Amino acid sequence: MPPNDTRENKGWTRAQRNPTYLRRALDEADGQRIRWHSPEAPASSQVFCISAFGRLRTLPDGVQVLNQLFAATLPGIPSATRWDLSFEYVDAGVLGETGLGTPTNIDVYCVSPDAVVCVESKFLYDANEGFGGCGQFNAGDCAGFHGFGSDLRTKRLESLCRLEVREGRRDPRNYWQRGRTYFQDTVFREQREGETCPLAMSNYQLMRNFLFAATKVGKGQEFGVVAMVPEKTASKVKAQVAAFQAEVLSEPYRAHINVGTYDALAALLLHSPHQASVAHGEFLRERMTTLL
Secondary structure, three states, rough: OOOOOOOHHHHHHHHHHHHOOOOOOOHHHHHHOOOOOOOOOOOOHHHOOOOOHHHHHHHHOHHHHHHHHHHHHOOOOOOOOOEEEEEEEEEOOOOOOOOOOOOOOEEEEEOOOOEEEEEEEEOOHHHHHHOOOOHHHHHHOOOOOOOOOEEOOOOOOOOOOHOOOEOOOOOOOHHHHHHHHOOOHHHHOOOOEEEEOOOOHHHOOOOOOHHHHHHHHHOOEEEEEEEEEEEEHHHHHHHHHHHHHHHHHHHHHHHEEEEEEHHHHHHHHHOOOHHHHHHHHHHHHHHHHHHH
């Protein structure tokens, strides 16, 4: 959405009044650009995430804190001297998500000279709901199995998944093609009616984040995905990430995705020698204590 869109401007104005928004977490350009949802809700996952990670960009030891967080959750990610963070990041061409439809949206897109990390954040309501499933199945346009005849909308039989074919202004998605490198062979097995596609449910959102990170890496870079959530509301997110690792990913790639907690991030900040970082840790802890 362009920066001069009045809805976007109003969302940014409302977000700044939210007690969960931490002043200076975003600059004006970022705030105007972001597509806000529930910007006034104190328990907004989006606002909490942006406050938590956005403030790290201006802390004296923000890079070191990120290095520590990633070291604890993604052991393959090397420490960096610089992390560039972008919020609500979209690149529709990465997974063929051009044309009609909603492309993958990365809550926090983190890039260093040696790594790409995608952060998917959950807080309260969305943590209890868990990761989202495939919209085709949810809308009733797909029968829910990975196989010929699953496309209930166009009835075409040219692909095992209706997302792989062009339909009107929606371009073919390349999820299955990209996944060949990282997923178990059983994921691609042709199914029959009555079976459940391995990417239909919560694995769908996790798959898109994982493939986005894996596809965006440059030569010599490592990649990973961190699902960030408060410990108090982490049970469903942890179970779904574990299922994605066990049911979808090949063994060598399971360590490329993990769950991190905002409690651990707050603890790192509270142990900082810098007062600004300690204050940030106190803010995160207070918000979680108050809202959860």
